[in-house]
Amino acid sequence: MARKKLETLTEQMYYVLLALSGPPRHGYGIMQAVSERTQGRVNVGAGTLYALLGRFETKGLIRQAAAHDVRKYYVLTDAGRRALVKEYQRLKRQVEDGQDILEGGTAP
Amino acid sequence: MKTCWRPFSYLIIHRQAAQDRLNAMAEQGWELEKIRFECLAKFRRTSRKHLRYFVDFTDPKPKDPCEESEYLRLCADAGWEWVEQMSYWNIYASAPDRDPAPIQTDPEVEYQRYRKKVGRRSWIGVAIVAAILAVYALLMLPAFGRPYSPTAGELLRGLLSSSLSLPLILAALPLFLLWGLVYLIVLGHRLRLWRRDVEDGLPLSAPSPRQAGVLGGVKLVCLLLIGGYFLLLPLDSLLNGVVNWGFPVGLLIGAAILVFSDRYKGLPQYRRRARAAAVFSVILLACMLFRGPARALFPGRLPPGPIVAGFEDDDPGKRTDGLLGSHANWWEKILPTEEEGPWGLVSVQAWTWTSDAAADWAFALEDLQGMEETAPGLWRQDWGEDQVDLLLRRGRTWVRVYWHGDEALDRQALAEALERYLER
Structure with a gap:
C-alpha cells in the first residue's frame, strides 16, 4: 500500500504536520489551521485527521503535549520536524525541476 | 410533528x-x-x-x-x-x-478504517458461522442411514407437525444460503474495486442506486423472515414447547451483562437491545410456564386420549400443532384389578394434516411393512397372541396404536375405538 511507511506524504498529511510545527493544537484546531493556511483549498475531515494523528503518534512524528477538556493537544517531535522538512524539500525540488521548463520555455 | x-x-x-x-x-x-x-x-x-x-x-x-x-x-x-x-x-x-x-x-484512510472497524470482524463472523454449520453437518450426517435412525423425510414430517416457527426457517434456508453467497461475491468485488481506487488515488467507488436498492431489498426480506420466526416463537413455545429453558435464561444473562456492564455504558444502542432481549426472554419464559394451561384450553387439531375404554392416560406424551400438520403421541394402560384381571399397555401416535397432498406425503412415510390391510383404511399386524400393531386412516388423519396386553382383549373392539377417536 502506498505511503505505508510515510516515506512520502499526501497533501493532507503534509498540511497536518505543518499545522503542528508551531504551538500545540488540538484536533479541530488543526483542521481550522489547515483550512486557513490553504484558504479552503485543502480540508481534512475529522475521521481522516483522527486516523492520521494516530499514525503520526505511532511513528513518533508527533506527541501529546497536553490535554484540556478531554481534548488532546499535539505537537511535532524532532522526527516529525525532520519528516516535514524532508517532504518540503522534496516538493521544492519538484517545483524547481518543472520551473525552467514550464515557466522558462526550456526543453526537457 | x-x-x-x-x-x-x-x-x-x-x-x-x-x-x-x-x-x-x-x-x-x-x-x-x-x-x-x-x-x-x-x-x-x-x-x-x-x-x-x-x-x-x-x-x-x-x-x-x-x-x-x-x-x-x-x-x-x-x-x-x-x-x-x-x-x-x-x-x-x-x-x-x-x-x-x-x-x-482520504480514500486510503477510509479504506483502512473499513478494514480495521468492519472488515476483520465481519470475516471472523462469517468464519464462525461456517465452522458451526460444518461441525453440525459432520455430527448430523453420519446419523442418517443408520438402523433405527429417522430418515430425512421422517424428520421433515416431524418438523412440519411440531412447530409453527421452525418450518419458516427451513423454507427460508435456501434463500439465506443463496444470500450469503451473493453477499460474499458482492463484498469481494467491492473490496477489489476499492483497492484499485486507493492505488489510483480516487474516491472509493459506490454501487449504482439500483444495485444497492436490490441488494438491500433482499437483505430486508431475510430480516423479515428472521423477524417472523421470533414473532412466532412465543406462540410456538406456548403451544408446542419448542424452546429449551437454556435459551431464555441465556438471553436474560446476556441482557444483564449488557445493562450492568461498564463497558457498554456509553453505547445506548446496546442498552436498548438488552432491554428488548430481556422483555423477549420474560415473554418466552411465561409462555413456557403456561404451556400446560394453554394446552388444556386449546387441545389442538387432534383430540386427547384415552382411546381405549377403561384405559387411563399413563403418560400424557406430547401434542404439537404446526402450520401444515399436527402430531400427538401418548401411552394408555389398564391394570388388573384382580389377580388375573385384564391388563394392557397402548402406545398411540396420531397425525392429521391440513391438505390432502401433505397427508398423502406424510402417510407414505409410515412403515407398513408386514402389515395387512384387513379393511379399507385399516392396517393390522399381529405379533403373537398378545401384541398387535393397528393403523386406521380416515382422510387426512390417521392413528396408529401398538398394543401389548392380555390376549383376552378384543382386537375388533380396539379397531372400533380407533374409529370413534377419529370421528371426534
Missing part, C-alpha cells in the same frame, strides 16, 4: 448509497430520527436548510470506548452531530448553521 417510516436496508459496504438516500430525504425536508431493526428508518419534518448526512464506518463493540468518545468529540467539534448507530455505521448530521467538510477525505 409529522413523521414517517421508510425501509432503510443496505449492505454495510454500501454506506455511500445509504448516505445519498439520507441526503435526498433531507433535501425534501425530512431529518432522520432513528433506525430500528437495521431496516426501518423514522424521519421527521424539518425546516432546516442545508442539512447533510455522513455515514461512517465504526466498530459497534469498540475495544477502547475512550477512543470512540474522542472520535465522536472531534466529529462534533468539526460540525458533525451523531444521530444514530446502525450495525457497523455511525450516522452523523451536519450541525445547524455549519457546513462541515466530509468526515472522510
Whole structure:
C-alpha cells in the first residue's frame, strides 16, 4: 500500500504536520489551521485527521503535549520536524525541476 | 410533528448509497430520527436548510470506548452531530448553521478504517458461522442411514407437525444460503474495486442506486423472515414447547451483562437491545410456564386420549400443532384389578394434516411393512397372541396404536375405538 511507511506524504498529511510545527493544537484546531493556511483549498475531515494523528503518534512524528477538556493537544517531535522538512524539500525540488521548463520555455 | 417510516436496508459496504438516500430525504425536508431493526428508518419534518448526512464506518463493540468518545468529540467539534448507530455505521448530521467538510477525505484512510472497524470482524463472523454449520453437518450426517435412525423425510414430517416457527426457517434456508453467497461475491468485488481506487488515488467507488436498492431489498426480506420466526416463537413455545429453558435464561444473562456492564455504558444502542432481549426472554419464559394451561384450553387439531375404554392416560406424551400438520403421541394402560384381571399397555401416535397432498406425503412415510390391510383404511399386524400393531386412516388423519396386553382383549373392539377417536 502506498505511503505505508510515510516515506512520502499526501497533501493532507503534509498540511497536518505543518499545522503542528508551531504551538500545540488540538484536533479541530488543526483542521481550522489547515483550512486557513490553504484558504479552503485543502480540508481534512475529522475521521481522516483522527486516523492520521494516530499514525503520526505511532511513528513518533508527533506527541501529546497536553490535554484540556478531554481534548488532546499535539505537537511535532524532532522526527516529525525532520519528516516535514524532508517532504518540503522534496516538493521544492519538484517545483524547481518543472520551473525552467514550464515557466522558462526550456526543453526537457 | 409529522413523521414517517421508510425501509432503510443496505449492505454495510454500501454506506455511500445509504448516505445519498439520507441526503435526498433531507433535501425534501425530512431529518432522520432513528433506525430500528437495521431496516426501518423514522424521519421527521424539518425546516432546516442545508442539512447533510455522513455515514461512517465504526466498530459497534469498540475495544477502547475512550477512543470512540474522542472520535465522536472531534466529529462534533468539526460540525458533525451523531444521530444514530446502525450495525457497523455511525450516522452523523451536519450541525445547524455549519457546513462541515466530509468526515472522510482520504480514500486510503477510509479504506483502512473499513478494514480495521468492519472488515476483520465481519470475516471472523462469517468464519464462525461456517465452522458451526460444518461441525453440525459432520455430527448430523453420519446419523442418517443408520438402523433405527429417522430418515430425512421422517424428520421433515416431524418438523412440519411440531412447530409453527421452525418450518419458516427451513423454507427460508435456501434463500439465506443463496444470500450469503451473493453477499460474499458482492463484498469481494467491492473490496477489489476499492483497492484499485486507493492505488489510483480516487474516491472509493459506490454501487449504482439500483444495485444497492436490490441488494438491500433482499437483505430486508431475510430480516423479515428472521423477524417472523421470533414473532412466532412465543406462540410456538406456548403451544408446542419448542424452546429449551437454556435459551431464555441465556438471553436474560446476556441482557444483564449488557445493562450492568461498564463497558457498554456509553453505547445506548446496546442498552436498548438488552432491554428488548430481556422483555423477549420474560415473554418466552411465561409462555413456557403456561404451556400446560394453554394446552388444556386449546387441545389442538387432534383430540386427547384415552382411546381405549377403561384405559387411563399413563403418560400424557406430547401434542404439537404446526402450520401444515399436527402430531400427538401418548401411552394408555389398564391394570388388573384382580389377580388375573385384564391388563394392557397402548402406545398411540396420531397425525392429521391440513391438505390432502401433505397427508398423502406424510402417510407414505409410515412403515407398513408386514402389515395387512384387513379393511379399507385399516392396517393390522399381529405379533403373537398378545401384541398387535393397528393403523386406521380416515382422510387426512390417521392413528396408529401398538398394543401389548392380555390376549383376552378384543382386537375388533380396539379397531372400533380407533374409529370413534377419529370421528371426534
